[in-house]
Structure formats: C-alpha cells, structure tokens
Amino acid sequence: MAPVAKCNIETLEGDSLSCSIRDHITHSLGKPCSEAGHRDVAMALSMTLRDRLVDRMLETRMRYREARAKRMYYLSIEYLLGRCLGNNLFNMKIDDVCRSLVKDWGFDLEEIREFERDPSLGNGGLGRLAACFLDSLATLDMPGCGYGIHYEFGLFKQSIENDRQVERPDYWMAEGMPLQLERRDQAVIIPIYGRVEDHQGPDGKYLPLWVDWQDLMGVPYDIPIVGFGDKTVNYLRLFAAQSTDNFNMEIFDQGDYIKAIRQKVYSELISKILYPSESISFGKELRLIQEYFLVFCAIRDITRRFLKQNRNIEELPEFTAIQLNDTHPALAVAELMRLLVDERRVPWDRAWNLTNRTLSFTNHTLMPESLEMWPVDLMQKVLPRHLQIIYEINRRFLDEIRIVSNPDDATLRRMSLIEESGGKQVRMANLAVVGSHSVNGVSKLHSELVKKVLFPDYAALWPGKFNNKTNGITPRRWLYKANRGLSALITEAIGDGWIMDLDQLKKLEPLAGDAAFQEKFMAVKRANKERLAAFVAKTSGVVLPPHAAFDIQAKRIHEYKRQLLNVMHIIHDYLRLVEDGYEPPEPRVYIFAGKAAPGYFEAKEIIHLICCVAKVINADKQAAEYLKVVFAADYRVSLAEKLIPAADISEQISTAGTEASGTGNMKFSLNGALTIGTLDGANIEIREAVGEENFYLFGLTAQEVERQLAAGLYDPWEYYGKHPEIRRVLDALSAGRFTPEDPSAFHWIFEKLLSRNERYLHLADFMPYLETHQRVGMEYSRPEVWAQKAICNTARMGYFSSDRTVREYARDIWGIKPVPPK
Template structure:
C-alpha cells in the first residue's frame, strides 16, 4: 500500500525558510544567495524530520517492535536535499516557491556537498537500505563513522589521477544533530593480567587501556510519505576530557594535546592507506571503534526497557555489512561476559542469535585478515575472546569430523603461518545465525567455493538476498522527466512498489509513448553533453550512442577490456577496414585506490587513448572518449539517465552483485555484460532479446583456473584482432611522447599474466559490440527494448531486498545450532 504523502503549503514552507534565514543564518529573508537558500531549506526539513523522529520513536516504544541495526563502515548517502524533499512530499512546493522568486531549484541543490562517507557500491547499498527500511516502516537504523575527510577528490593532471583532500565538512552540514549527551567511552590498547576469581576460575583483567570518546551525530532518514523517520548515527572520535586533564595536571601540556589529536585522528579519513603499518593499525582501530560505539548504544537502548538480556535477540537484530564490522562478534561477547557477567555459553547463544553477516565479495584480498600481533596490541581482550571462540568451535568440529585435521585448518579463525592472521570472515560466520550473499550466483559461489566447509556444517544459515536500489533516488529524483512519464501512464504506485512497472509493457511498442520515452532519453543526453562540455571543453553529439563504463577502477571490472575494444574500432576506421555506421561516445568515470598502480594506469590509458582519438581528424565525430573526474553519487545521477549502453563486463565470478547495473536498467539503458553477479538475474527478468550477454561463465573460468589451462600468449598468436591491439601498446601508438608507458600491458599478456581473462573474452566481446551497433541503427526496436528493460526492473528495488532481509533473517525464529 502506497503511503500517504503529507503535503505542505508553499506559504508554510516560505515562513520556515524565512525563519531560518533570519534566526539560523542571520540573513535577510530577501537573500537570494543559493548557499543561504540551501541551508535554510535544509534546516526547515530537519525541523520537520526532528518532530517525526520523536513520533516514530513513540510508535516503536508503544509496540515494542524489534529494531534492526545496520553496521557499515560506509554510507554513501549522496546529497540529501532533493531526496528528502521528495520523501516528505515537499519537492513540488519548494520548486514552485523558488521558481516564483526567479531561482532554479537545481542551482540550490548544487550547493550541497556530497558527504564523504563511502567509496562505492557497498556504501551506496547501505544508503538505499536505510531509505527502504524507513519507507517500509521498519525500525531500522544505521551505524557508521563520522569521517571528516572522504576518500579523496579526484583531479586529473596530464591524464594521471591526483588525490586531493575531500573535506566535505569544511562547510556547515545542516542535516546532522550532534548528541553529546549520548557519547560512548571506548577502551583500547593496554594489556591483560591473568587473575583468578574467588572460586578459582580464570578472570582476565584488561588494564592500562586508553580511552576514546565516541560522539554521535544523527542524520534523519525519512521514508517516502514522511510517516517514518529513522536515523543514521555516525560516531566521531574525541579524547576523554578526564584522561587528558590528568596528563595536564601532571604538567605535560603538550602530551595532553598530543593525546587529543591522536584520538581525533581515528575518524579523520575514510580508508587510511593500509600499505603502511600505521595506516593498517588505524584501519583496525576504525573498525573496532565503530562496533564498540554501536554495541554500547544498542545495549543502552535495550536496557531502558529490560532488566536482563533474555529478550535481546527478540528486540535487536544486528546486520554486519561485510567483514568490516565483524569485530562485533568479539565485542558483544566481551560486553556480555566481562561487563554484564553472563556465563560464556549464554552470552554465545545471545551473540549468535542477534548477529547476521552479509558477504559482498569473493575476492581474497577483500576478505579481511588481521595480524594476530596487531590485535594483541590494539584490542588484547578481544584477541583472547577470539582464541576462546576458535578453541570451542574447533572442538565441536573435531567431534563431528574426528581426525579431519585439514578441515580444522581450513575453518579455523586463525590462519597459521609465519605471520598468524585472524580471518575476519570466519569470525563473522561462526558468530552469526545467518550469512547471505547478494545475488543468486554469488551465493552459490560462497556455498560451493569460499565457504563450502561452513555450508557443509550449517546449510540452514546460508540464504540469498539479491541487492536492490531505491527507486526514490535513482528514478524519481535522478530522472524526473521519465518519472513523470511513468506516473502519467500507470500512476505513481511504482514509487513504493517497483513491480508496478510491469504495467508499462503494453506501451513498449506504442508510437506516442515510444516518442516521448526517446525524447526524454535525448534530453538527458543533451544535459550530460553540456556537463562534458563545461568540464572538459569537449563537444559531444547527443545523437551518438552513449556507451558508459562508470564504477570503481579495478582490474576485475575490466576497464581494460573496454579500452581494447575502443582501440580496435579506432584502428579499423583509420586503416580503412571499417566504415562507421553509428557515432559513439565512450564515457568513463571512477576512482582508483591511491596505492593501486594498475588501476591508476588504466585512468592514464583512458586519457591517452581519448587524446589520440578525439584529436584525430580522420575520425571526425565517429568516436569520442570521455573521462569525467571525481565520480560521485551526484555525478552518477546525471550520467545514468543519459546512458544508451551500460557496460557490466567484469570477469564472471568476481562481481558479487553490482547495483550500478540495476540503476542503468531502471533508467532505460541496455546492458552488455558477462554472466556475473546480478547480471544473471537481469537476464532472467529482461529476457534474452533485451540484454547483450557474452563471454565465459563463472564455472568455466573456475575450471580453467583449477586446471591452469589458460595461456593469454596463445590468444595473441591465434587472433589478429588481439595482436593488433596489443601491438599498439608495444609500439607506443597511444604514448608517442611517453615511450614505453603502456608496454607493460603487452609484456604481461605475453608472459601469460592475464588473471581476469581479457584476451579470452575479447573476440566474443567484439562480436556482441557488432550486434549492438546493428541494433542501435534500428531506433524503434532499440527504444522498445529499453522500455521493456524499465518495465522489467521491478525485482531490483531495495524495498524488495529489505523485505527479504526482514522475512528471512531479522524476524526469522533462530534455533540453537549444534555448533
């Protein structure tokens, strides 16, 4: 049932905005400064949401509803003004009010900084989930870190990525509510003394710790219709005033200040560089800080209405978003055993029944492992608890599988070797009642490969919940022209029930609707062309095919495969082997991790290839190559509605799900992709005629890796199209003034170093691109396919995903397992 949107009159909104101009900003109500209008409008919305938060909390208290706590190191929430106006039913009133004053609402929205609270899909998914929980009236709350600096601002210098500080909090953030009265005191470092209690039992004492203060900042999260407003709680780190004063009174002022600065550094930056020892330690401290603050707060809230922990799993569901919050297992055990004196067995029962784990990757480097020595230094008591969990767990496994030493080695929480490591994914698995993958293919891979031993032990714990995106952000807000057309055609029920888009199918071959649909796509392409022109001084033809590959720069996402296709096509044209029949604009965006050399080389390669092609008069307007810097949520909202073709070409078996693929589908782009992640389910929904699939399947790649049968050098000799492209790298065609710059690509392939199977998938990729070009020339049929993609994207709503979580994990009766 679609929630009723509480409308607000323009006069009431104007009065509120004028009030905040005067009283919050000390400005005249006649101020026409866009920044002033953004802040005063945001303050007006926050006032409304603050009252709604209190109403929502009273409703939760009265019903004693179970609360869901979503722990994530990232929340890529994007700009909030437009999304909040839509969800509160105030967007039209605000737009009309500003228009009457001669002000464009889009210029006001541009004044908001993108919050630097995440990097990519993981954090954006978390943001979508918060929106859906509030819209579905679920008592769901996020816990994260109040980073002062985001990942980085990406600038391009001669084709190279340069990282600049992203101090998104340099300007006033009008959304957050600082809650110093609910701060947490967190112990860290120190040592363990081994004592016995009066009954002779082991009683370890954690001594000489330092203290960190967790200061909460709440950001309201309004569900669509405004009935439910939950919150995202972000913790900033500060130093303990009492601790610092003690040092100060001892006469060491500078050491007191140094302590304060060191404590506050913990939440300075998202993703500190972990290639150095200090950065690795800071990353671990961040993860511990998040779970320690969150669990203290969750328990504090629970104990307001309960005298003991008997009802804790019935009142709290804690979801760990990937391995980053997996220390929640050890921290919850520490709190229950050490601070609340529960017996170990009862504490473990509560921990397992409360916690659940979402896995987001099959990449080995993303399944976190921490050196035992580092945990011993930073959180020595937690290391003790992890060892005890592991000891009891392995005893039970050995009892079920006597003599299977290799199994014990594989499932152990501790990886033996020269440097002993704690396997954080194993900790999360053992300490949870549920583990889920995020697409059908991904979950199958977890069961059959990464976590096959655990699946054999606990098949009932494994579930699949395919990711989703919120249509309020990625259609209603990002593509307002298309949203209006859909609403005018089938009503606005799709805003809270995306399956309603199926009602568009009969319109997929109706001329009037098709004309309007394609006109909206062209308008979106014109808008993106202007952004490209303003940013890069490059003229783009909006009638060209917009072929878009935007995502984090990583080898497995195979930006290189796309570049190789562009080079192949360019060389065909200039050598007279092909007459272009479709003008194409290739658009890239994405950030490379600062220490990831290959990814940064990909950015340089894209720019060099673009420079050669864009300046070659023989090409004229047949091809253009674009790299838009500093990819963000707000930039994605402009790119995605303009896409004709969505590139989802990761090596099969590597992408857990993807959510960018869903956003493109929802906005009427056709997908070219491998059978990877959610592409598999997108194929099932869209139909084989409305998506372009190519390349090896995940099981085929896994078999070749196992047998070690792939030799990229052989493909160079067998296929002239591969040889032509690799020779271009060798011969410096795209680096004439930087000799040898890209020869490393040629040499890697010739040395059989192609771990992501670029060359094996290259010829099938060229074939599917030829098919795409032919189909794009039939504009009516192409438009029909894009409309059907929109109509069949309903499964990929985060509302559906959250309903699945609620049914399969959060409110499922958890039985005590045998392990």
C-alpha cells in the first residue's frame, strides 16, 4: 500500500476510502503502510469516516441554520452508544465496501472492529435509550442533539473471580477515540460555591450578587451521530471538567503551593468517573456538582447558539426545546431561571414563562429511593444562588395553588419543592414537574402510575401536562447490524424498507406458518447460538449445546428485576433432575449478564449465588445433558449484540409496578425471542402487539402487588408451608447446597425471602413462574410451534421503533420538524 497525497473525502467509494485510510496510516499515525497492523487500520478507518462525517455534520448544521429550525437538546447524565465504528459503517451503508477493502490488504473487518472499546458513558437502559433517540433523530432528519458528561472512566469493568464480581477501572479512552472532536474554543467557565449578597439595582428592585465563587471549566467534545443513509449528521456534545488558569492567590500567598495545585486537580474529578446509580458510597457533594456541571454547560451552550441567530431571548421557546432525561438534569430549571433573571435581566414572571415553555421532563422510575433529593445545607454550600431561586419558585408556586385549589396542609407539604421532615431537602422530581410544560412516562402502565402514585396532586392540578411516550429501540443497531443473518432473511422476504419503517415487518406475518421460511428463520437462530456458544467457550470455558433452548436474562442486577427468582427456578429444575430423576422435554441453557453497583450488597450477592449455582450444575455429570448455567461478565452494548440475537427465551420478570418500561424486552422480542414476563412496564404493550399466545405471562398484576403490600397481606411463610417446591429450594439455599465450604453463605436469602417486608414478592410469583416455564419447555420441544411464535414476535414489533417514539416527542412535546437535505 503506497501512501497517496490527496484524497477525495466527499465520496464513499472504495478508491476514495482506500486512499484516505492509507493517508491516515502515513500522516496521522506516522507509519509506513507496509507496517500497519489491525489496530493501525482500525484507527485509520475511524479517522477516514470522521473526515466524511465532519463534512456532513457541518452541512447539516448549515441546513438547520438556513431553515431557522427549532432545535431540541437532550440532557442526559448517561449515554450508552456502543462501539461507533461498526455502527457508522452500517448507517453509511459502506460495511460491505470496507469489508472487501481491508480483506484485500489481508485484514478481517471484525477483528479490526474489536480494537474499539465501548464508550463507557452509561449504566443501563437510561443511557441506551438516549443513544437510540440520537440515532432516530439523525435518521429522521430532525434537528436535535445530546448533551452529557465526558466521563474518563466508565462505570467499571466487571470480572468474576472466586464466584464474585470484581470491579476494575474502565478507562475506555485507553485506545483513544478518533471519532470525537475537541472544541476547546467553546469551553465554558462554571461558577460554584461562594455566597449571595443582597443589593438593589438602579431601578430599586432586588439585585442579588453571587460573589466569591470558585470556577471550573467545561471543555466540549463532539461525537458525530450519523443517521441511516448518511444524509444527516447530528452530534452528541460531552463536556469534560478541567481546571482553569485561575489559582486561589490567598493560598499561594500563604506559601502552600501543593494545596493550591490539589484544589485545581480536584475540579477535574467531576468528569472522572460515571456514578453508579445504586451506590451509597459516592460522595453526595461530588454527585451534585456533577449534575450541576452538566446543566450549566448545556444551558450556556444552548443559549449561546440561540443568541447567535436570535437577538431576542424571549423567543427562546419558539426555537429551543430542552428535554430532561430523568431527574439528574432537573437543576436546569433553576439554572435557566438564573441565566434569564440574573444575567439577561428578564422579569421573573416572563422568565418563568420562558423556562416552563422550553423545558420538558421524562420520568424513568417508580422506585421512591431513585427520586433524587438534595440536602438544603449541601445546596446552600455548593449552589447558593440556585437554592435561593428554588425557594422563590416554591413560594410563588404554593401561593398560586392556594388560590387555585385551596389545598389542605398535607397537600401543600406533598407538593412543596422542599421536603421538611427529617432535615430539609430539595425534591428534584418536584422541581422538574413544576418547571416543565410536559411530564411523560415511558410506557402506558408507567405513565398511569406516574400520575396515580408519584405525582397525583400535580396530575390533578395540571392534567394536560402529563402524557405517555412508550420507549422504543433503533432497528438499525438492534436488528440490521446486530443480527445480520436475520436482517438479510427479512430483506430477502419483504425488501429493505423495514430498516426505515419498522412497521413493514408486518409483511412477515403470512410467512409465520410457512414451513420453508420457518426452517430458514430457525437456521439463523441456530447460527447465532453457535456464535454465542463459541464466545462463551472462549471466555469462560463452558461448552453450550446450540440445540438447547437459550434462556437469557441480561440487565442491571437489582432486586426488583428478580434475577433471584430466575435462579430459584434453575435450582428447582436441577433438584428435580438429580433427586427426582425428572427428564425435561428439552435441554436448557441459562445465561445471565449484568452489573451490580459496587455499594449494593444484595445485588452483588445475587451474582455470587448465580456463579455458585453455575459451578455446581456445570460440574454435575447427571445434569450435563439437560442443564447449563453461565454468567457472562462485563455486560455492555457489544456483548448485548452477541446475546440478544441468540436468545430463544427472554426473561422480563420484574415485580409488576416496578419497571418503568424496559428496552431490553423490545430488543429480544424483535430478534425472535419469546418473552416470559409479568404485566410490568412495556411488557404489557409488547404482549398486546405480539399476541397473548406468543407471550408467556405469569405473576401478580401491579394492582395486586400494591394491595398485598399496602394492606400487609403478604405472608411468605404461607407459601413456604403450602408448596414443597418452594420449601425445597429455600432449604437448599439455607443448608449451603451450593456452597459446601461455607454452608451459611446464602442463609440471608432464606431469611429475606421469608420476611413479610420483602417488597418484590418472590414467593408469591414462584409457583406461577414454574408452571409457565413448564409450558415454555413443552412448546419449545415442538419446533414448528416455536418457530411460528418466534416469527410472530419479530413481525409484530414495528411499534417499538425509537423512530415512532421520537416522532411522538417531536409532535406532542418538542415542536420540531424534519429538515431533510434538498
């Protein structure tokens, strides 16, 4: 490969791409092309794509500017993009071209892609949803981009050692990320700490001055987000915290140079590491600063862009929509008010109107402990002016509802932005609801529970403010890219229009009963299972039989997601095999994947239990023919792309009324897995879409769960005494059946499951779960029955495209429209 001096970066033709790759190997990496290895080609290919994406990103930005388009800005503390190189190749429709190109040079494209690390910018479904929305916005030519934090270290890299989770730093930038662009010229200075002085302005009105604040600096990095077809390229802007050039001169004057430097270094901790959502050990002050850092950088950048095109700040809502993805960016309410009132001198009432019309809020949780609250004392220390603004918002709001509805004191206490009992705290969810013009849940059930359980008083006051936007997933990554065999089969059968219009999958329905198509469909599934089995054998040494039913539960480890219920069922099946001589109708492979937050004892112990059970079962020759259990370590997007296409059975078994929506359930079903699940989150809508006969339902409803818990009716000892199946499983755990070296290791589970305070009702749902699994096994043993059900799942998942979700947000909340190229 001889280097070429000039390359045409406007085209995506093979010669042009080849020229650019060789040019980057020589001039960007400083190597002769003859010495280039896989890593060098991976870096050069990424830079080759970046050149072309930047051109298209600048063209897209100009297109929006010329159209004077209203823009949407998505504020999220997390983004789980997955590896970008492969996704860009597919969305730019040059995967085959590049595969052939590098093959001619003696390289394999899949091996090249393995050199890219997953950008570790998220913790779970919240971040993955945000990434899907960015893909859909660009694909639909919608003027929208994301704002987040450029974490240096991700959540953590998970490994399993001695049957336990071990966390190690995830320095995802170790290999660099050639796709991103540093924008140091657009860095912002962020004030923090200090105090507020009361003054009067020239007009005699109150003029607060925030003084003696320290400063931070936020440096933006842009990651281009290309839509399918390569026509529109939006971006994700991530801010990294860096120290400014300003030192505390008082410390210098005291001669303490080291202390001054240490204070500078501390500021960079803000974007150093992703916060694990269940952690109780993470410093509250640093977490609050992290959320404020995101909000300040985003609001400052958004208004800067707006004012470059529009002189009148009071036109902000006409040209700007800001979506708050959960409560983490809720400080945007106070920050936008501060900017308008303090810096732009907009009168309070007009500033509040602008803020309310600009902001909208998505709630993602029903768990009370996940509704963020910040101690007033802490906020007074860190953000004194913002706290003052929040108190003023609260005073005016409570005065308003006293006039409108004459509420009693209890209602006022519930609706207040300040929690008064047990130490004053700011309720961030309440702040987001009051400060936004729209509040949405993410599934039909969840949105109803948001109104009835979380915010009933607000819903009564503003019924038109609350709405539902059921989540969706991008079909480009989660079918077209992740499952190449199935996407090729679908395209062969109905054409490729489904990639942009997932509803076209309905055309597959007439083929669900066709024996020839069934055979092809299941052959694709078998090939995906063989690939996953090879990966598992390589990474864990466990040999999986591809003819078995692959039963997968891949999600964050949490008690409410009930991985424990799944393990209890596996123990039950194992004991039937080895003690009762039972022969199941089909062999079963159980695969778990997911991370437990470092400070979450119960979740980490559930992983320990899974690994101990797996070790015993996999070593037992009596069970070898029928049962295998695997924990796939370090769950991430690239691992999900291996697991999801191979699944026959998708475990979506959270206690009804606890999961907001779920998006993993959508990915599995789209790829032809049958769901065993409760009536929780989007499971309800998936079941309606694919048909009751193609969904394995069990368990209590949300209303039944609420009734049992509220009335204190749940008595786990009744289930223990009544059902020998439950008794045998719990006794095996208590007696150390799976930890002979430490028989009491899981006695705590025995005690917890038999406590009347056990919130997730494992024992109430256990017997229905077993019975449903029995039906799953019988139907899997009939290939023609199973194939038809699997095809119907894929064919009927069109509604769950994130394209549909984004269109609904754009129409009902954001007020943005497509701006396609001319």
